[in-house]
Amino acid sequence: MRAADALMESLKHEGVDHIFGIPGGANLPTYDALVDADLRHVQVMHEQAGGHAAEGYAHASGKVGVAFGTSGPGATNLVTAIADAMMDSVPTVFITGQVRTELIGTDGFQEADIVGVTLPIVKHSLLCTEADHIPQYIHEAFHIASTGRPGPVLVDVPTDLSKEEIEYSPPTGPVELPGYRPNLEGNSKQIRIAAKAVANARRPIVYSGGGVVNANASEELREFVTCDNFPITSTLMGLGAFPADHPQWLGMLGMHGTRTANYGMDEADLIIAIGARFDDRITGKLSEFAPNAKFIHIDIDPAEISKNVPAHIPIVGDAKRVLPKLTREYRSLQTDTARLEGWWSRIKAWQDEYPLTYEPGTEGEIKPQFMVEMMHKVTGGDAIITSDVGQHQMWAAQYYGFNKPRRWINSGGLGTMGFGLPSAIGAKVACPDEEVVCLAGDGSLIMNIQELATAVNQDVPVKIFLQNNGYMGMVRQWQELFWDERYSGVENGPSPDWVKLAEAFGAKGLRCDDSADLEEMMEATIAHDGPALLDVRTSPRENCYPMIPAGNAARDMVG
Amino acid sequence: MGAADMVRLEDLHVSRTLSGRKHVLSILVENRPGVLARVSGLFSRRGFNIDTLAVGPTEDPAISRITLTLDGAVHPIDQVTKQLHKLINVLKIRDMEPDDSVAREMALFKVSAAVENRAEIVQFAEIFRAKIVDVSRRALIVEVTGSHDKIEAFESMLRPHGLLEMVRTGEVALARGGD
Incomplete structure (x- = not known):
């Protein structure tokens, strides 16, 4: 069969139903094969957005997201999405067309060394040099993208190879790669030591991250946290893995986390980190981070352990497998819940003194x-929210209150403005029966607004709630607080008219500038x-506190 | 509290991250295009500084060996090896302990050798078991193999005679014993 058709067969064998992408010269054979393949292709307007849509699809479904792009600019447009998927460990496979084999290295038309360009931002990449490699590399790519710590894998396919005739039979067993064997189980002895350390902790705190969501380990996390009265906080990427309406929940931690969560980390004697990576947005000033704590660090990626904060009890493994063992070990010990009472009275005092709060708006003013909060009410707190x-x-992250995993889809590590709309499209394609709402900022939304055409053309009914303050709000806030109010490049101006823009794309546009409405x-x-798209005019100069x-420590929180 | 007493928080410690000495890492990788770029790219993006690097074939044509040295006083070797292990094409990494391995480097020195100096250079070469591999009217090329320190010592002996050019391979190493 033609290699391009074998590519489609191999995708189907991997369980792919949906692909996001744009054709071009070098992936013409792939798009030709798509005609007869029983796959839904979501034709996007820009490759970057196709990549983010694949990410949104993966976040919402837990399946591998797939994006296609042609060679040269098609491939380089994918770079931001690839970097984003790397930083947030999103299982994705990017398949790019490449110029003909004989043209590689000659600066041919639409040639870019995309494997070279993306080397530092992929989990792995594969350049096909023989037609036989194509389906084999696809299977390897899915295996690598979806196992261990998930991440993006790029497969670069020269156009001439796609047209060759090859033999293809689907693999009968799992992919074997000699240099890739993720450790899933966790060391039993270390888990036992960890349980005993937890049993002796008087001020423990659980700090969970996106790894728990990726591992589909929310149930296992809840079992552990509630096997005693452990307080729990979580990173931006980990929201929803533990229900926000639970009494043991302290709110998000980090730069814009709750005071309770950050003070809790500051005074804890034992921090149980699960699928989290001690990013600078969490630790603040590293030398003053959690000065009284010992650390248990559970992660599937051994390189994350002791990368930023040295771990006293490292456990390499999949949270879904390690957590039940930890819970079992802990339950087997004779522990005294009463030892945590003093800790909880300290925590409750913080919760009473420092609840998340804001000044109510003046008459009609819409506070962000x-x-x-209104978005929570209208969606029953149960929508998939992208941002x-x-x-x-x-x-x-502060006010929606996520109670389930895979309901909160955002760009945490790379911080990619313009992520919200395309990832909402991907999420809606993955979960057509769920309400999918993109909470957008006016500075960000414009960066990928062309995807409103995708939503209309491809009949993907996403909703955009635009929080329109007329500014690059977070940058403006930093200029106000840390740069002597010397505002530079942060005013967005009167253009565009968002309602007309939505209408021009064939979507519905609405505007709201009164809180009563x-x-x-x-x-x-x-x-x-x-x-x-609902254009909501919010308080222009509200700051996020x-x-x-x-670079400061948790106890130096302001606002 | 019974068995739980066996792990007291105050008894938990972290291991030191900086070893303070030079490390020789022997890395077996799949012999595929771009593998060296992945390894060297990893070092540059993580801010790890390679002192020497040598790449070559092994007894298995599908596998290449990368031997590199780096300063454990500056870099946490544990973090370096864990990052390297994340590369799919990296098969095995061994941190060669000085006592359990043999490490050698080769160097070529082109020395200006006027007639009156030649005897002394040849004598040095004999002491260091080096070989004169090229002779011309004005210069000699000397080949020397040995430990990093031996080559440093030999270089310092030759330098006063006028070192015109030199090239060093970087260390290669094998573990002692039969495994």
Whole structure:
């Protein structure tokens, strides 16, 4: 069979149903094979957005997201999405066309060394040099992308190879790679030591991250956290893995986390880190991070352990397998829940003194925090929320209250503005029966607004709640607080008219500038049968608090 | 509290991250295009500084060996090896302990050798078991093999005579014993 057709067969063998992409000269054979393949191709407007859509699809479904791009600019447009998937460990496979084999290295038309360009930002990459490699590399790519610590894998396919005739039979067993064997189980002895350390801790805190979501280990996390009265906080990427309405939940930690969570880390004697990587947005000033704590660090990626913060009890393994063992070991010990009472009274005092709060708006003013609370109300707290990057992202993380995993899709590590709309499209394609809402910022949304055409053309009825403050809000906030109010490049100006823009794309456009109307307008947006954008005019100069100024310690939170 | 007493938080310690000495890492990789770029790219993006690097075939044509040296006083070797292990094409990494391995380097020195100096250079070469591999009217090329320290010592002996050019391979190493 033709290698391009074998590529489609291998994708189907991997369980692929949907592909996001754009054709071009060098992937013509792939697109030709797509005609007869029983796969849904979502034709996007820009390759970057195709990549983010594949990420949104992966985040929402837990399956591998797939994006196609042609050679040269098609491939380089994917770079931001690839870097994003790397930073947030999103299982994705990017398949690019490449110029004909004989042209590689000659600066041929639309040639770019995409394998070279993306080397530092992929989990792995494969350049096909023989037609027989194509299906084999696809199987390897899916195996690598979806196992261990997930991540992006790039497969670069020269156009001439795609046209060759090859033999293809689907693999009968799992892919074997001699240099790749993720350690899943966790060392039993270390797990036993960890359980005993937890049993002796008087001020323990669980710090969970996106790894728990990736491992589909929310149930196992809840079992562990509730096997005693352990307080739990989580990173931006880990929200939803533990229900926000649970009494043991302290809120998010880090730069815009709750005071309770950050003070809890500051005073803890034992931190149990699970699928989290001690990013600078969590630790703040590293030398003053959690000065009283010993660390248990559970992660599937051994390189994360002791990378930033040395671990006293390292456990390499999959959270889904390690956590039940830890819970079992802990239960087998004679422990005394009463030892945590003093700790909880300290925590409750912080919760009482420092709840997440904001000044109510003046008559009619729409506070951004109020907008997120209203969004929760209108969606029953149960929508898939995607976001762009900036203040609105932090307010969503603070105020939406995610109770389930895979409901919160955002760009945490790379912080990619323009992520929200395309990832919402990907999430909606993956979960057509779920309400998918993109909470956007006006600075971010414009960066991939062309995808409104995708939503309309491909009939993907996502809703955009635009938090429009007229600024690059987070940058403006930093200029106000840390750069003597010397505002530079942060005013977005009167253009565009978002309602007309939505209408020009064939979507519904609505505007709201009075808090009294917000609920009704949001309901109308949700009720619309098709893609819709609600332009909400929020307080222009609201700042996002509380905040650990960059490079400071948790106890130095402001606001 | 019974068995739980066996692990007290105050008894938990972390291991030191910087060894303070030079390390020779012997890395077996799949012999595929771009593998060296992956390894060297990893070092540059993580800010690890390679002192020497040598790449060559092994007894298995499908596998190449990369031998590199780096300073354990500056870099946490544990973190370096864990990052290297994440590369799919990296098969095995061995941190060669000085007592359990043999490490050698080769160097070529082109020395300016006027007639009156030649005897002394040849004498040095004999002491260091080096070989004169090229002779011309004005210069000699000397080949020497040995430990890193031996080559440093030989270089310092030759330098006063006028070192015109030199090239060093970087260390290669094998573990002692039969495994």
